[in-house]
Amino acid sequence: MVNTAELKSSGARWLLPVLLTVQFLVSLDMSVVNIALPDIGDDLGFGADSLLWVVNAYALAFGGLLMLGGRLADVVGRRRTLIAGFVVFGVASLVGGLAQTPGQLLAARAVQGAGAAALAPVALALITVNYAAGPARSRALGLWGAAGALGGAVGVMAGGLLTDWAGWRSVMLINVPVVLAVLLLSRHGVPADRRTGTSPRLDVTGALLVTAGMAALVLGLVRTETYAWGSGTTLGTLGAAAVLLGAFAVVESRSREPLLRLGLLGNRPVLSADAFALLMSSGQFAAFYFTSLYLQEVMAYGSTAAGAAFLPFCGGIVAGSVISARTVGRFGERALLVTGGLLGAVGFGWFAVTVGPDGTFLGSVLGPSLVASVGIGMCFVPLGAAATSGVASEETGMASGLLNSSRQLGGSLGLAVLVTVASGVTGERRGPGGLADGYATAFGVAAALLVAAAVATAVLHRAPARPRPAKTYARENSPKNPGGGVDPGVSRSTHG
Template structure:
């Protein structure tokens, strides 16, 4: 936790807790409804194949609007975007918890995803512009990354517990008091934005193209369980996404005030951070999914017990984040990303070797979970630092939106590919679904083991990509100076050792 000094104005000490709440909630709601889906389907009368839209509606809105949400933080103001995002997210959670029809719940989940798309980029932006490069920012980024990973793991745990003891509606309504508390803290704890230059304009054409393109891409990937990769539906959807995103790139290259300045990707740390985020998320999200299936379908855990089995992952992420926060200044971003990626890959290899019908909690779940999660936890601090390295203060929202888009796209892509791989292995054994006999459980375990092997390969590829792309040196014992270091300096009052001088006068709002 950041420890502000006495010179910090009242309320500024609540800035980081608010930002951690953002990251936790956004990740939580990606996974919290998964275990509740059967109860939701039975209560609201979902038809065959439509229940998956409870998950997909959130993912589509979130993934499709992330770039726009990141840029809105630069254009409309970070504080305003944060408060508006909380309000939309909380209202959608309330409406979802009160839904009486499938359509109402799906609509609420889509609006919830839109709120999350505004919240996720602005949290990273506020950390970048308000905490000095070095130990203060490293601690903040470590907690930020841990909050996101914990949100995903706790979502699985909480989903099982809440569904069993309080009903499925509680997985939506639990967000409401948390959001209300965060709104109160945000109004007093997040600094006001002050504009020092002319108001920038929103790139409307770019926003429409990237939103449509990302939505089509996530949709095409999310439906591969229903429509095969070679089907006309999948090929048409993915083809449309490619055309839309290519048009977006052309439009952005000609804009004076683009939604995404393509020159950001010429910045080697930014490029390597986004490549790493895409590949790591591809493996991490899929591993969460297959761990849950293995626990319930092969080891026959109930929903509560399966949720509790994710506790070692939570512990490991916190440990990894603490390690990286304390060592990133000494060893640099590149070394920690490579080490963390390889350690995460080793944990997934351990999973691949031990997930079988005779597996045990200690040997097949707890051990590999700790190894993989420590490695993943080590990556969040250097990932957030690299993704905004050399980025001017007025473009930090843009860079944050790009990083979050890479993570979301990676999660959708990895899950779609590895589900297909696992289904192919299981189907080759003549098993198409969960089976109660030993042969069926063995076939399912073989498919999951293959998927974990694929997740390990993705983490190893992330480490390799960083080793090749990330070439900016960091001096031992002190952070490297980048253009962002100077862009964030202004004439505002120094608020303390841990808070950046720009905390009271950020450049846009």
């Protein structure tokens, strides 16, 4: 645990628990409903084609609004954004738990995703600005990363247990008391927003374009189970996303106060971290999904047993995070990302070899789970550090939103692609043998994605650029400053 004395500011001892809860809840609610889907469908009368939207509605809102959520933290204040996000998330959880129709539940899940999109970037930004670089920040980032990964794994486990013991509504309502408790802690544990100088403005045009573009991109990806990759619906949706995101890039390159300063990607650690997050999440999210399917559809585990089988993932992630927090100062971010990525690839490759129609927990799941999760856990400390390395305090929300967008996009892309790959291998063979062959192939592709992440980091990662004021870029290459550089009239602003 990080001591209060290690904080750069006078933040209270409850700051880190609040931020870890944020990361845990955001990840938990991505997966906690998965095992409850059949019960939800039976109770509320969902059709077969619409049931998956209980998951997709959250993913769509979350992925579409992450960049906006990250920048809001810079513009209106991190504490305000955090509290507002918690309120939205908690109310949506309550409404979802009490839903009586499919429409009510889907609307609640979408609003939950919107609240999560405000929460996820601000948690990383608050760690970056409140914990001094070195052991204090490394420990905080290690716990932050472990909380996110644990949320995904525990979500599967908790979804099974809660559904069996208390009914599907409990997977939504369990958030409410947690949110209330953390809101009380946030009033005293999160430093108040303080600003000097001119307040930045929100790039409304950029926000609209990136939200619509990311939403279209995620929508196109999550619907590939219903509409084939080559269908007019999928191609049209992805094409619209490309046009919207291209327009966003053009607008941001000309904006005086952009939602995303494109020059941020010239920072090599930031670029390598986002590329790593995209590729690692593509493999990790899909691997969690196929592990759950393998346990239930091939090994015939019930909901509770399948959830309990994810305990090795949880333990390995914690162990990997502890290892990286203690060694990142000695070996550096690049070495740990490459090592963790390759170790995760070994674990997923091991899955590809061992999963079969006659697999057992000890022979097919336990060993690969531990190896893969330790490798993934090793990546979170260096990933969070690299994603904000050399970034000015005024742009930490921007950088955090970019990292979380990369993770979310990677998860959606990887799941869509690997489901297609697995289905192509399985074909009409719906028995245990055919399913196991499809899952094994998907695990092999997941391993290749983590190898690609390690290679990308080895090539891209370099020493960070020096931080610069958030508004320096606002007047670079402007008519009054054609040569670029720092305009002496630009003021700096900071958050507490």
